[in-house]
Amino acid sequence: MKYDSVIIGSGITGLTSALVLAQHGYRVAIVEKNRSIAPLLRRFKRGNVWCDPGFHYSGGFEESGVLSILLRYLRMRDDIRPIPMVNDGYDILYLDDREIPIPCGMEQVGETLCTYFPRSKQAINKYIEKIRLIMEATPFVNFDINWDDFARSPYNTESLEHFLDSVGAEEDLKELLGQYGRFLYGVSAGEVPLSIHALIMGSFYKSPKTLMHGGDEIVDAYEKRLQQEGVDIFCNNPAIKIEVDDNRRLKTIKTGNGEMLECEHCISTIHPSLLADILPADAVRPAYLSRLRGLENTNPPFAVYLEVDNVPEKIAYSNLYKLSRLTEKSIGVMACDPIKYDNKKRGLCILRESPENKFPKERYGSYKRTAAYIEYKQRETNNLVTQFKELLPGIAGGVKVVDSATSYTYERYTGTPGGSMYGVKQSVNQIKLSSLTAIRGFYLAGQSIHLPGIMGGVISGFLGASNIIGLETIWNEVRECR
Numbered sequence: 001m002k003y004d005s006v007i008i009g010s011g012i013t014g015l016t017s018a019l020v021l022a023q024h025g026y027r028v029a030i031v032e033k034n035r036s037i038a039p040l041l042r043r044f045k046r047g048n049v050w051c052d053p054g055f056h057y058s059g060g061f062e063e064s065g066v067l068s069i070l071l072r073y074l075r076m077r078d079d080i081r082p083i084p085m086v087n088d089g090y091d092i093l094y095l096d097d098r099e100i101p102i103p104c105g106m107e108q109v110g111e112t113l114c115t116y117f118p119r120s121k122q123a124i125n126k127y128i129e130k131i132r133l134i135m136e137a138t139p140f141v142n143f144d145i146n147w148d149d150f151a152r153s154p155y156n157t158e159s160l161e162h163f164l165d166s167v168g169a170e171e172d173l174k175e176l177l178g179q180y181g182r183f184l185y186g187v188s189a190g191e192v193p194l195s196i197h198a199l200i201m202g203s204f205y206k207s208p209k210t211l212m213h214g215g216d217e218i219v220d221a222y223e224k225r226l227q228q229e230g231v232d233i234f235c236n237n238p239a240i241k242i243e244v245d246d247n248r249r250l251k252t253i254k255t256g257n258g259e260m261l262e263c264e265h266c267i268s269t270i271h272p273s274l275l276a277d278i279l280p281a282d283a284v285r286p287a288y289l290s291r292l293r294g295l296e297n298t299n300p301p302f303a304v305y306l307e308v309d310n311v312p313e314k315i316a317y318s319n320l321y322k323l324s325r326l327t328e329k330s331i332g333v334m335a336c337d338p339i340k341y342d343n344k345k346r347g348l349c350i351l352r353e354s355p356e357n358k359f360p361k362e363r364y365g366s367y368k369r370t371a372a373y374i375e376y377k378q379r380e381t382n383n384l385v386t387q388f389k390e391l392l393p394g395i396a397g398g399v400k401v402v403d404s405a406t407s408y409t410y411e412r413y414t415g416t417p418g419g420s421m422y423g424v425k426q427s428v429n430q431i432k433l434s435s436l437t438a439i440r441g442f443y444l445a446g447q448s449i450h451l452p453g454i455m456g457g458v459i460s461g462f463l464g465a466s467n468i469i470g471l472e473t474i475w476n477e478v479r480e481c482r
């Protein structure tokens with residue numbers, strides 16, 4: 001079979017690249033190892049409630065926001081219905097004995113932080129101002145930038161921690177911003193580039209939104225548009241080999257079902273380390289392959305899904321974060337199913353980062369899980385439920401665990417090594433991976449190599465496609481959708 005472009009992986013990034021290319025008249029195929037597209041975004045039902053695996057909320061959905069502009073370009077904005085979160089506390093942070101509601105709006109976030117950390121008022125003002133400046137200077141976050149002023153990446157090597165130290169922020173504030181951000185991009189304050197923190201947190205601060213039907217709403221909208229554009233989707237069909245000609249130009253993508261997809265270009269959106277086994281060894285330098293294999297990743301999550309009776313109004317449209325100086329003691333509680341909120345049964349997800357893989361892979365079992373693994377999963381689940389009940393003692397009565405997921409569950413879903421939550425770690429200590437490779441016509445996107453999260457994936461999908469269509473062309477077109 002012959003295509004202009006093949007996309008490997010159907011997460012948010014791959015779906016976006018595929019659609020951008022198809023809208024430009026390219027004949028596109030997507031290959032996906034899972035049995036359906038976007039396994040990290042598709043919801044599943046347990047008991048009476050829906051559970052969201054990899055999407056709970058995002059910034060950028062406001063009318064003039066990044067996601068609205070890019071989804072408008074993809075002609076699907078009307079199919080996605082963002083729901084506002086609680087204006088004066090979309091996230092409620094607990095640190096020691098303090099309860100800090102984070103309001104919507106950059107200015108309001110600054111004011112709230114000043115109320116709780118009056119000694120750091122100057123530092124907070126500089127922090128908010130810095131976030132604004134970084135957002136303003138970043139293409140695909142600010143669409144008013146002219147092509148002539150287009151600096152492709154505002155990536156810098158200053159960490160969040162270094163910046164907060166330089167402006168004299170007190171320790172507790174540093175702890176709060178570091179641990180909170182870590183949930184939303186998976187990197188510690190000492191490692192995360194200030195620019196990544198600013199772009200992700202800034203978009204949440206400005207306008208956090210959830211979606212009427214969670215991740216399903218995104219997947220359904222993409223599925224509809226891909227069908228309209230005639231994109232072929234091969235599920236249950238992983239890419240297993242990439243073949244090139246004598247000039248290191250991409251030739252074919254071989255899939256697990258034996259398909260040979262001839263193509264001019266390919267955008268790979270799977271975790272880059274997985275490519276080390278499928279790239280032709282004689283077409284790329286061994287040092288590149290070992291770099292891919294050795295990439296540092298964000299940690300995996302451990303998730304517990306609950307069916308809860310009589311959810312307090314406090315968490316109907318807000319998330320709770322119990323932050324601890326010990327990362328593995330921090331938990332986030334996110335509501336699933338906002339449409340169902342009627343003070344009755346409701347799905348909630350408790351998330352915790354697993355700092356190191358606590359359970360050795362040899363003891364996991366492949367198709368049949370070992371007793372040791374089942375016991376480990378149960379123990380961790382109980383721990384999280386206990387932490388949750390301590391956080392919200394009032395609802396202790398009607399809490400039922402309907403499912404839980406370990407790092408192995410996520411690894412099985414997406415193939416991402418170790419079940420990493422956001423993919424590649426964006427760190428001041430790790431050299432940024434380029435979208436370009438030594439193979440002509442073969443590009444990388446997604447997995448946080450540009451920016452983490454759903455918004456990051458959509459932007460990365462556009463940047464991946466821009467290698468083929470031309471960045472200036474895409475930039476001028478997306479600006480029309482402001």
Ligand SMILES: Cc1cc2nc3c(=O)[nH]c(=O)nc-3n(C[C@H](O)[C@H](O)[C@H](O)COP(=O)(O)OP(=O)(O)OC[C@H]3O[C@@H](n4cnc5c(N)ncnc54)[C@H](O)[C@@H]3O)c2cc1C
Binds near residue numbers: 448
């Ligand atoms: C528990 C959890 C909660 C999250 N919550 C949020 C949130 O609320 N908001 C937010 O913005 N972000 C959230 N995220 C992050 C967000 O889900 C991810 O950053 C984003 O979905 C990554 O998209 P991607 O396309 O880069 O990668 P992926 O979604 O991992 O896509 C890669 C695809 O490639 C496929 N694949 C792997 N190997 C092969 C192969 N050999 N051949 C073909 N296909 C292959 C995989 O099956 C997968 O479908 C969350 C993540 C997790 C884990």
